Structure formats: structure tokens, C-alpha cells
Amino acid sequence: MTTLGLLTLTASASPVPTAEAIADHFTARSAEHDDQLRSWLDRGAPPAVVATTARLSVVYGRADFLPALRPYLAHRSPAVRAAIHAAFVELDGPGRQTALARCLADRHPIARKPCYMLVRKHPHARHEPRLAELTASGDVSAISAWAAVASATTLHELRSGAWVVPAPTRFLLYWSLLARPDLGTAEQRAWLESALRSSLAPAKDAAP
Known part of the structure; x- marks a missing residue:
């Protein structure tokens, strides 16, 4: 897909990007598109965008997105927190067990859902x-x-x-x-x- 075909995630009035559009930003592998994603996250993205970005960060091994995702560890949606927890466990090597402990400490069962598989994958x-x-x-x-x-x-x-x-x-x-x-x-x-x-x-x- 050309640059013109990539959805720009900048203006707050823009339509909510689809999962495919977010994936296009990851596959573009350019500083411009990375900055657009981070800018969107910094301003408060919708839950679906945050969760998709977290999951794709794991798929593409993009630990550099963790700082932009960190504020969403306190998101009110347990599904969003679940995706963020999983991203930190999978991508933050030195902090993996701390991220797992944080995931297990979450009070909502939906937010804890990925923890159990990840504990089996990275037991401690x-x-x-x-x-x-x-x-x-x-x-x-x-x-x-x-x-x-x-x-x-x-x-x-x-x-x-x-x-x-x-x-x-x-x-x-x-x-x-x-x-x-x-x-x-x-x-x-x-x-x-x-x-x-x-x-x-x-x-x-x-x-x-």
C-alpha cells in the first residue's frame, strides 16, 4: 500500500482507524508513521485503537511503543488493560516478571485473562x-x-x-x-x- 493509502492518525476529528489501517502503520516501518501512532496514543485513543496497537506491538516486536502504552495500564476498560498487560510481559524483557505480577494483581478477571497463559510461558x-x-x-x-x-x-x-x-x-x-x-x-x-x-x-x- 502506498503512503497515500495509509490512514493518518493525527486529527482528533479523523475517523477511528481500523485494525488494518493500524497494521499498515506498523508495516510501513517509518519514523513518520511511528510518530503518528504515538501522537494518537498520547492524546487519548479510543479503546479499540489502544488494544489493537498493543497487540500489534507484540506481533511486530515493537518494544519502543511501550512508553506510549504505559498510561493505559490504568484504563477503565479491562479488555484494554489485558492487551497492555500482555504487551509489557512479552516485550519488556528485564521487567517481564514485574509486568506479570502487575497483571495478576489486576482486580478484574478479564484484565487478568492473558496472565495465566503468560505465566505458563514464562514461569516464576x-x-x-x-x-x-x-x-x-x-x-x-x-x-x-x-x-x-x-x-x-x-x-x-x-x-x-x-x-x-x-x-x-x-x-x-x-x-x-x-x-x-x-x-x-x-x-x-x-x-x-x-x-x-x-x-x-x-x-x-x-x-x-
Whole structure:
């Protein structure tokens, strides 16, 4: 596409750019188009534009857009925050785990949605307390991420009762932990298998 075909993101009265138009600015790879995008973000872009810019920043590996995206970490839309969280986790190498912690700390489940996949992709033990807290609160989406950062200490604490897991989520947690062949001693894995079977008992008892 020629320069004339690229949508200019400058005047506030301009139509909201489409995802294709924003992608054209990324593929143009020129300082002029980069400046146009940043200018739009600096003045307060619509949610769809912000989220699309964040996602395309990841696709094109454009960490240089993070400063312009940072103010939107506090955006009122959880969907926008989700896209911004993901961009910072994927693009801010030195600050990746801090960005993940910030994502997990978000109070809205939609804003946290990308966190769990990203924890599995970039696991770190520092996130275990928060993931355990989210699991205990009933957020089943956190379970597989918790299992990804779990250690033999996790199994010990589950067995001792230090980690309290709601009954409806126990089966999925134990199943996810057993799916990691590298996790735990033979004795701990035997306990996990027993706990997995026990977690099914109430459901069997309730069956007609």
C-alpha cells in the first residue's frame, strides 16, 4: 500500500482507524508513521485503537511503543488493560516478571485473562502466592498457571493444609500437578494420586 493509502492518525476529528489501517502503520516501518501512532496514543485513543496497537506491538516486536502504552495500564476498560498487560510481559524483557505480577494483581478477571497463559510461558516462583490466592477465591483459570510454577514445597504445603484449596477446584489442581512428570518425589506423587481420587468421592456419593 502506498503512503497515500495509509490512514493518518493525527486529527482528533479523523475517523477511528481500523485494525488494518493500524497494521499498515506498523508495516510501513517509518519514523513518520511511528510518530503518528504515538501522537494518537498520547492524546487519548479510543479503546479499540489502544488494544489493537498493543497487540500489534507484540506481533511486530515493537518494544519502543511501550512508553506510549504505559498510561493505559490504568484504563477503565479491562479488555484494554489485558492487551497492555500482555504487551509489557512479552516485550519488556528485564521487567517481564514485574509486568506479570502487575497483571495478576489486576482486580478484574478479564484484565487478568492473558496472565495465566503468560505465566505458563514464562514461569516464576514469585507468582505462586498470588496464584494460590486466586485459586482459593474460586478463579479456576488460575489453576493451570499455579501448577506451572509449583514445586515440591507446594506439594508439601498442600498436604499439610498450609494451602487451602476449595473443594470444587481440588480435582483440577491435583490433575494439573500430576500432569507435570518432573514435579515431586515418588511419595508426593503417590499422595497426589490418592488426593485426586479422594477429590472425586463427593461427586460419586452425590450421584443417583
